[in-house]
Amino acid sequence: AQSVTQLDSQVPVFEEAPVELRCNYSSSVSVYLFWYVQYPNQGLQLLLKYLSGSTLVKGINGFEAEFNKSQTSFHLRKPSVHISDTAEYFCAVSEAGGTSYGKLTFGQGTILTVHP
Amino acid sequence: KAGVTQTPRYLIKTRGQQVTLSCSPISGHRSVSWYQQTPGQGLQFLFEYFSETQRNKGNFPGRFSGRQFSNSRSEMNVSTLELGDSALYLCASSQTGGPDIQYFGAGTRLSVL
Numbered sequence: 111a112q113s114v115t116q117l118d119s120q121v122p123v124f125e126e127a128p129v130e131l132r133c134n135y136s137s138s139v140s141v142y143l144f145w146y147v148q149y150p151n152q153g154l155q156l157l158l159k160y161l162s163g164s165t166l167v168k169g170i171n172g173f174e175a176e177f178n179k180s181q182t183s184f185h186l187r188k189p190s191v192h193i194s195d196t197a198e199y200f201c202a203v204s205e206a207g208g209t210s211y212g213k214l215t216f217g218q219g220t221i222l223t224v225h226p
Numbered sequence: 227k228a229g230v231t232q233t234p235r236y237l238i239k240t241r242g243q244q245v246t247l248s249c250s251p252i253s254g255h256r257s258v259s260w261y262q263q264t265p266g267q268g269l270q271f272l273f274e275y276f277s278e279t280q281r282n283k284g285n286f287p288g289r290f291s292g293r294q295f296s297n298s299r300s301e302m303n304v305s306t307l308e309l310g311d312s313a314l315y316l317c318a319s320s321q322t323g324g325p326d327i328q329y330f331g332a333g334t335r336l337s338v339l
Contacts, residue, residue, distance in 0.1 A: 153330035202273050203317060212328075218268045
């Protein structure tokens with residue numbers, strides 16, 4: 111069974127500083143990787159995805175992530191954050207294969223707080 | 227295109243009651259997944275439906291059930307509610323349920339008293 115570990119539960123950062131949110135996964139088969147963001151009292155919004163191809167993926171709002179198969183990581187980065195980036199971020203994994211229909215396995219989330 | 231719509235947004239029930247939550251997927255999406263989100267357990271997969279068939283199920287007791295209609299709308303039901311069922315229930319839709327982007331609704335917040 112797959113699992114996802116988000117290494118930081120909270121990340122405080124100042125506005126315009128760079129940020130990295132770390133995600134490691136464990137799986138015995140090929141995986142697809144996602145980052146979602148959740149604002150208070152809302153559902154999840156997709157930031158970016160890795161399905162295949164280039165290991166560096168770019169998403170919305172200036173975020174990007176790099177898939178590292180050897181280190182089983184999928185860290186999320188942004189070179190300069192804004193106050194509006196304050197939210198909770200979730201890393202998620204979907205396994206290839208028919209037994210994983212519709213199932214995302216999520217990490218525990220990282221609360222990003224951007225200070226002025 | 228309209229997004230994923232979940233109704234109601236908020237519910238208050240008492241222990242022992244049952245509850246039904248509704249989810250309307252994005253037009254053209256045939257796969258609907260349900261998740262439970264709690265502060266302690268995080269986001270956990272409940273089940274997935276595709277073309278009215280449950281194809282995948284998470285590790286939840288039988289009190290949690292669901293169904294999908296021919297128009298892809300889905301409902302989930304929780305019977306004999308327990309205090310621990312208090313959570314945000316999220317529905318997500320995708321075109322196939324395979325390696326696909328899931329689009330989430332705003333959720334239904336259930337409080338069990």
